[in-house]
Amino acid sequence: MARIAAMILLLSVILFFNDLNVSSAALFTDCAYIGEEESNSFYQDGDVVVGGVFPLHYTRVSSLPLYTSKPEPGSYKFFSARAMRWMQTMTFAIREINQRSDLLPELRLGFHIRDSCNEVPVSLKASLLLVNGQPGPTATGNGSLEAVGELSSKGDLISLASRSPVLGCADVTRSPSPVIIGDASSGVSMALLRSLGPFQIPLVSYFASCSCLSEQTEFPMFIRTMPSDAFQVRALARLVSHFGWTWVGVLGQESDYARFAVQLFLQESSLYGVCAAYVHHFPVVLSQKPLDKLLDIIQGSSSKVIINFCSETEVQSIMRAIRQRNITGIQWIAGEAWATVKSLWEEFGDLLSGTLGFGIRRAEEIPGLKQHLSRLRRSNLQDSAFLTEFWEESLNCRLNGSVNTHSHMVNHLDRKPCTGMEDLNDVYSAFSDVSQLRVSYNVYKAVYLVAHALQRMSDCEAGQGPFVNGTCGKPQSLEPWQLFHYMKNTKFSILGEKVDFDHNGDPIASYDLMNWRREQDGSLRLLKVGFYDASLSPELSLVVNESAIQWPVGQQAVRSVCSESCPPGKRVARRKGKPVCCFDCVTCAEGAVSNNTDSLDCTRCPEDMWPNDMRNLCHQKNVEFLSYQEPMGIVLCAGSVLGACLSLLVLVMFYKHRATPVVRANNMELSFFLLLFMATCFLIGLLFIGEPSDLLCRIRYPAFGISFALCISCLLAKTVVVLMAFRATLPGSGVMKWFGPSQQRASVLVCTVVQGSICLIWLLTYPPFTNSNTGYLRNTIIIECATGSEVGFWCVLGYIGLLACLCFFMAFLARELPDNFNEAKFITFSMLIFFAVWITFIPVYVSTAGKYTVAVHIFAILASAYGLLFCIFAPKCYIIIFKPAKNSKKNIMRK
Numbered sequence: 001m002a003r004i005a006a007m008i009l010l011l012s013v014i015l016f017f018n019d020l021n022v023s024s025a026a027l028f029t030d031c032a033y034i035g036e037e038e039s040n041s042f043y044q045d046g047d048v049v050v051g052g053v054f055p056l057h058y059t060r061v062s063s064l065p066l067y068t069s070k071p072e073p074g075s076y077k078f079f080s081a082r083a084m085r086w087m088q089t090m091t092f093a094i095r096e097i098n099q100r101s102d103l104l105p106e107l108r109l110g111f112h113i114r115d116s117c118n119e120v121p122v123s124l125k126a127s128l129l130l131v132n133g134q135p136g137p138t139a140t141g142n143g144s145l146e147a148v149g150e151l152s153s154k155g156d157l158i159s160l161a162s163r164s165p166v167l168g169c170a171d172v173t174r175s176p177s178p179v180i181i182g183d184a185s186s187g188v189s190m191a192l193l194r195s196l197g198p199f200q201i202p203l204v205s206y207f208a209s210c211s212c213l214s215e216q217t218e219f220p221m222f223i224r225t226m227p228s229d230a231f232q233v234r235a236l237a238r239l240v241s242h243f244g245w246t247w248v249g250v251l252g253q254e255s256d257y258a259r260f261a262v263q264l265f266l267q268e269s270s271l272y273g274v275c276a277a278y279v280h281h282f283p284v285v286l287s288q289k290p291l292d293k294l295l296d297i298i299q300g301s302s303s304k305v306i307i308n309f310c311s312e313t314e315v316q317s318i319m320r321a322i323r324q325r326n327i328t329g330i331q332w333i334a335g336e337a338w339a340t341v342k343s344l345w346e347e348f349g350d351l352l353s354g355t356l357g358f359g360i361r362r363a364e365e366i367p368g369l370k371q372h373l374s375r376l377r378r379s380n381l382q383d384s385a386f387l388t389e390f391w392e393e394s395l396n397c398r399l400n401g402s403v404n405t406h407s408h409m410v411n412h413l414d415r416k417p418c419t420g421m422e423d424l425n426d427v428y429s430a431f432s433d434v435s436q437l438r439v440s441y442n443v444y445k446a447v448y449l450v451a452h453a454l455q456r457m458s459d460c461e462a463g464q465g466p467f468v469n470g471t472c473g474k475p476q477s478l479e480p481w482q483l484f485h486y487m488k489n490t491k492f493s494i495l496g497e498k499v500d501f502d503h504n505g506d507p508i509a510s511y512d513l514m515n516w517r518r519e520q521d522g523s524l525r526l527l528k529v530g531f532y533d534a535s536l537s538p539e540l541s542l543v544v545n546e547s548a549i550q551w552p553v554g555q556q557a558v559r560s561v562c563s564e565s566c567p568p569g570k571r572v573a574r575r576k577g578k579p580v581c582c583f584d585c586v587t588c589a590e591g592a593v594s595n596n597t598d599s600l601d602c603t604r605c606p607e608d609m610w611p612n613d614m615r616n617l618c619h620q621k622n623v624e625f626l627s628y629q630e631p632m633g634i635v636l637c638a639g640s641v642l643g644a645c646l647s648l649l650v651l652v653m654f655y656k657h658r659a660t661p662v663v664r665a666n667n668m669e670l671s672f673f674l675l676l677f678m679a680t681c682f683l684i685g686l687l688f689i690g691e692p693s694d695l696l697c698r699i700r701y702p703a704f705g706i707s708f709a710l711c712i713s714c715l716l717a718k719t720v721v722v723l724m725a726f727r728a729t730l731p732g733s734g735v736m737k738w739f740g741p742s743q744q745r746a747s748v749l750v751c752t753v754v755q756g757s758i759c760l761i762w763l764l765t766y767p768p769f770t771n772s773n774t775g776y777l778r779n780t781i782i783i784e785c786a787t788g789s790e791v792g793f794w795c796v797l798g799y800i801g802l803l804a805c806l807c808f809f810m811a812f813l814a815r816e817l818p819d820n821f822n823e824a825k826f827i828t829f830s831m832l833i834f835f836a837v838w839i840t841f842i843p844v845y846v847s848t849a850g851k852y853t854v855a856v857h858i859f860a861i862l863a864s865a866y867g868l869l870f871c872i873f874a875p876k877c878y879i880i881i882f883k884p885a886k887n888s889k890k891n892i893m894r895k
Contacts, residue, residue, distance in 0.1 A: 041129075041174075042087065042384040044094070046110025048475060049175045050450055051130035052090050053182030053192075054083045055118035056386055059313050062285065076117060078313075079393045081431040082341075082439070083184070084386070085373065086206065087113055088431075089440040090181060092372040093447035104455055107475055112174060115386065116183050118311075120191040123183050127192050131201050133176035178480040179204060179487075181446045184439075185311075186210030186257035193219045202484035204449060206442035209336060210257045211264060214504040221480075223487055223505035225442040225449065227360060227534075229257070231509030232336050233264040235358050235532035236307060238542040239333070239513070241272035245305045246581045247562040248333075249298065250279045251318075252309040261309045261335065273598075275562060275581035277303035282310075286317040294318065295325055304560040309335040312344065319348040331551070331558050336360055339514055340436050345524035353518045354552035358511035358532060363441035363495055370434050378420060394429050395422045436526060441495075448494055453486035509534040517550045565597045568616035572600050588615045590778055608772070610779040621774065625691050625783045626851035626858075633689050636858045643682030643865055650873050651675040653880060660887045662876050665823075670718045670744060675873070677710040681865045685858045697768040697785035702759035704861065705796035709755035711868060712803035713748040715827055719810035720747070722824050755799050762792030773849065782850040797838075804834050826872045833867030 043049075057076035065071055094109045112130055116123035180196075183189050184207040193203055197219065205213070205224040213219055214228050240248055250265060252258030258281065266276055278297050282290050298306065308315065315338050322330075334357025338344065344352060381387045381399060388402055397418040424432055434440075460472030466485060467473070473482035491500050501507055513530035530544035551557060566572050566585035571594050573586045588594055592602035593611045605611055605618035612619055626633050654663050654671060663671070684707050687700045721744060766789035773782035787793040808831035811824045841860040848856055879886050 040115060040385045041126075042091070042111070042113040042386055043174055044091070044110045044112075045175065046094075046098075046108045048107060048454060048478060049110040049112050049177050050090075050094065050447065051127070051177030051180040051182075052087065052111055052113035053116045053123055053126055053130070053180060054087045054090075054113065055184050056080055056083045056087070056115040058118045060117070060119065074117070074119075074122070079389055081390065081394065081429045082343075084390050085431045085433075086184075086440055086443045087386070088373055088376075089366070089369060089443045090447055092366075092369055093444050095372075096368065097447070097451045104451055104458070106458065107454060109451065110175070112177055113386075116185075116188060118183075118185055118188065120188050123188045124191055124195055127180055127182075127196060130177045130180055131196065131199070133174055178202075178478045178483055179450055181206060181443065181450070183208065185255075186213060186260075187255050189213060189222070190219070190256060193222055197221050200481035200484070202480055202487060204446045204487070206446050207337075207439050208257075210260050212256060212260045214506055216504055221484055223449070223484070223501060225445040225499075225507055226439075227509035227511070228504070228506045229261045230264055231532075231534045232358055232511065233261060233268050234534070235509075235511050235542065236265060236333065237268040237272055237274065238532065238538075239356070239358075239544075240269065240274050240305065240307075242542060242544055243557045244565075245331075245557075245560045246274050247277050247303045247305075247560050248274060249301055249303045249306040250276050250309075251294070251306060252279075252281050253311070253314050254281050254283050257337070258309040258335075265307065265309075273581065275579040277301045277562070282314070284314070286314060291317065291321045295321055295327070298322075298330075299325070299327060302562065304329060304558045305331045305333060307333040307335070308338075310337065312338050312341045315341075315344055316347070319344070319351050322351060323348070329553050329558070331356070331560070333357060334514075336511070340438055340526055342433065342436070342524055342526070343430060345516070349518060349522065349524060352516050354550050355516040356529075356549070357514055357516075359436070359514045359526075360438045360442065360512075361497075361510045362512055362528075363437040363444070365434070366437055366441065366444055366495070369437070369440070369444075370432075373432050373434070374425065376424065378418070378422070390431065391422075391424075392418075394424060394427060394431070397422060445494060445499055448492065449487055449490060449499070450483075452490045452492045453483055456486045456490060457483065513544060515549050566594075566599065567597060568593075568595050568599070569614045570594060570599075571602045572598055593618055607774045608781060621779055621781045623783060624777070624780045624850050626689050626854045627691070628689055632851070632855055636855060636862070637686060637689055639862045640682050640685035640858070643685075643862055643869065644679040647675050647679035647682060647869060650869070650877060651679070653877065657880050657887070660880065662879050662887045667718050667721050667741075667744065669741060670714050670721070670748075671873075673748065674711060674714040674718070674868075677707060677714060678865055678869055681707045681711055681861060685861045688854050688858045688861075692770050692783055692785045694770050697770055698763060700785060701768055701787065701793065701796065702756075702763065705755050705759055705800065706752060708800045708861075708864075709752045709803060710748065711865075712800060712807055713751035715830070715868070715872075716751065716803060716807040716810065717744045717747050719807055719824060719827050720744075723810055723813055751803060755796065758792070758795050758799060762789055762796070765789060766792065776849040780850075784850065784853070801838065804831055804838075807831055808835070823872060826875065830868045830871035833871060834864045837863045837867065 057079055059077040061075045061077060090113065091111055094111050097103055098108055114126035114130060116126055179202045180192070181204045183192060183205065186208040187210075189203060189205050189208040190210070190213065193213075196203065200221055202221045202223065205222070205226055207226050208224060209226050209229045209232065211228045211230040211233075213222055213224070214230070216222075240246075248269075250262055252262045262279060262281070266279065269276075278301055280294060280297050282294050286294075308318070310318075328351075330351075332352060332355040334355055336358055339355075339357025340359040376387065376391075378391070378399070381391050388399060392398055392402065392415065395418065396415060398415040399418050454475055457473045458475055460466075462472060463470040465472030466489075467482065473479060473486065488501060488505060491498070493499065499507065509532070511532045512528045513532065515527045515529045517525045517527045519525050527548065527550075529546075529548045530542065532542050534541060546557075549557075562579065562582040563584070566583070570585040570587050573584045574580065575582050575584065588602035588611070591611065592604050593615050594602045595616050602615075608621055609618040610621045611617070626636075628634065628637055651672060654668070654675065657663050658668060684700075684703050687696060687703060690696070768785050768788045771784055771786035773784055774780075776782055807827065811827035811831060813824075837860050841856060844856050845853060845860075
């Protein structure tokens with residue numbers, strides 16, 4: 001589209017001249033310059049003249065056009081000594097190359113330098129003059145028409161920039177430039193590329209850093225020695241992340257450079273969890289209203305860190321307004337456009353102390369440059385109006401016969417005449433300051449890039465070239481697009497640095513992290529406190545020496561966060577409608593931990609672990625089971641042993657008094673069995689104490705069921721014997737012959753075998769097992785015996801209940817039988833206690849867990865066993881021990 005636009009423009013010019021009866025042939029044979037002649041330039045002839053564009057003036061004095069007269073040339077407030085040094089660095093590099101015998105020995109470089117004033121119209125006009133050449137004072141006509149191009153036979157535009165002299169202008173004294181080194185501004189560079197691109201004029205920028213310029217489809221003729229902002233932005237994002245600044249303000253002027261830089265920073269910083277407290281773009285010309293709005297935003301934000309993408313002029317305006325409002329305590333992060341501008345320090349040192357920013361790589365020294373700069377004397381000032389103006393601005397005097405026509409803060413006509421004794425070394429100027437050769441170093445590399453490309457072109461052998469049919473470019477008849485091809489593929493070393501370019505024409509980025517440090521005498525020291533190297537891995541790319549940094553306030557970095565970090569043990573809870581850096585800290589839920597700062601979520605502990613009180617670490621849960629060491633276990637153990645001992649003691653006592661009527665009554669053999677089985681029941685309780693295991697669990701429940709089945713079977717047999725004995729006293733009754741001792745033992749065995757069968761089936765199908773219960777108590781692992789089959793457990797318990805019911809029923813039938821020592825009464829009471837215990841046990845057993853369930857089970861065993869022991873055998877022991885007189889057959893038979 002740009003090429004078509006240029007063609008349309010050219011055809012419009014031709015038609016315009018046709019309307020004036022000027023033939024197109026005359027147009028291209030007699031060159032006439034229209035407009036005022038531009039004399040403000042710096043020129044040196046050569047075989048190849050390298051163009052240069054530098055922003056020597058900036059900040060235009062605003063004025064309203066009247067449209068009644070021709071507009072006067074723009075006037076500007078400031079003259080840039082830094083840009084003057086950049087310009088002189090270019091002339092120094094060209095003269096240095098011309099003196100070398102190993103680089104371009106057969107070619108002599110020249111230069112043609114113009115002022116861009118940091119404005120698109122001025123820069124565009126200067127660039128067109130550079131690429132088309134310019135007539136000398138003897139040219140015909142009032143001025144000169146910059147020849148733009150001609151149409152080939154195929155209808156394509158052919159650049160005239162490579163022709164010398166300009167077509168039809170035989171008296172051209174300033175040759176066209178096939179390449180331009182410039183401009184400093186990204187926006188101005190974009191405008192130049194869109195205008196010169198259709199003519200394939202290469203542009204080598206030394207300070208334009210906008211990442212948008214890396215788009216080769218839009219700007220195919222662009223290359224630079226200045227790293228792309230994409231690298232600077234990554235460095236800034238890493239920097240704010242390094243210091244934990246997650247809440248930063250972002251400022252940028254209304255320019256392509258700032259807009260692209262801000263956009264890239266927001267994208268890159270979000271990867272590190274950094275949020276923008278605000279993003280504000282301000283106009284290039286800052287009036288009071290935009291300044292007030294900007295300061296209101298800064299004051300209304302809690303952010304203490306501000307990243308500012310703008311140029312030196314805008315920084316000055318902002319700092320003046322900040323001083324008026326007395327805003328302090330801000331950590332400024334400078335974009336590379338002003339990160340090393342020392343001129344800001346004199347007026348705003350108190351506000352900018354502690355500023356951090358990335359400066360492009362600095363050359364420790366460019367040999368000979370300082371001498372070249374100091375060689376500027378009054379005798380050679382008339383070579384260029386630029387040199388004259390710089391001399392007068394720096395020394396505040398007026399030269400005799402001055403060619404300077406600019407006025408800045410002071411009218412140059414009002415200055416006192418120069419005496420001839422002035423010396424630049426007597427005043428500080430950014431021009432002669434070679435301590436921070438950064439942009440100047442980029443200019444130096446740009447000149448050497450062109451020289452090395454020309455050398456490669458000169459060394460090319462016919463038939464082995466990069467173009468059609470192996471052809472080579474020729475410096476004597478130079479085509480700009482051919483030169484650009486060699487430039488993109490040129491690699492060289494300079495001052496110990498390897499210069500290389502990627503496919504976008506960008507150099508590999510390397511930045512110095514600079515700290516604005518106040519010295520004891522109040523002067524500024526730009527101290528290197530780290531670096532960023534894009535060629536290294538992301539983990540190693542940024543290195544910061546924090547101990548060397550001077551901070552704006554205090555001895556450490558400011559805190560700039562929307563929300564304080566969530567400590568371990570808490571998680572981040574986003575605030576609805578707020579940036580991700582604004583959040584609340586919520587304690588982790590039970591069973592979960594977070595062991596990192598600003599955790600987005602809490603992690604559940606494994607089932608066998610539980611959080612500590614801080615909820616930042618999982619530790620092993622407490623293991624719980626009924627042990628022999630705890631008081632409850634000791635009491636139950638003592639109760640079991642005591643019950644077993646009492647049972648055995650009664651057994652011994654009964655055996656000793658086995659011949660007495662009290663012992664012999666009611667089936668002595670079953671009484672001995674009952675006491676022995678009751679001792680076993682007491683001891684079964686010990687199986688429930690201690691850490692469970694699979695084997696212990698498989699023994700515990702069957703042993704409990706069988707032992708109680710034996711006891712209740714014996715009681716049932718005894719009750720049946722008592723009942724049958726009285727029934728047998730009736731005349732003609734033969735019942736007792738069917739329920740003798742053998743049948744009694746068999747009944748006990750049969751009843752027990754049934755219980756044993758139930759237990760065997762239980763063990764063979766789904767036996768009890770050890771279970772680690774983590775669901776009942778959150779911070780405790782309960783090691784318990786799971787019943788396995790609930791049906792098996794309740795069948796065992798139900799069978800014991802069935803035997804107890806039969807026993808109770810038989811004892812109830814025999815309760816009124818005439819016998820002083822009738823056991824049926826005592827068995828009835830013991831069964832009532834048995835029922836009371838186990839009926840109470842069932843709901844308590846179901847509603848408890850852990851060691852308390854086991855304790856309830858043991859208590860039920862002991863309570864029921866003690867009930868049997870005391871209800872049945874205590875009265876007999878009382879008579880044997882305390883009433884031996886009643887232990888007689890006469891007393892027993894007495895009604």
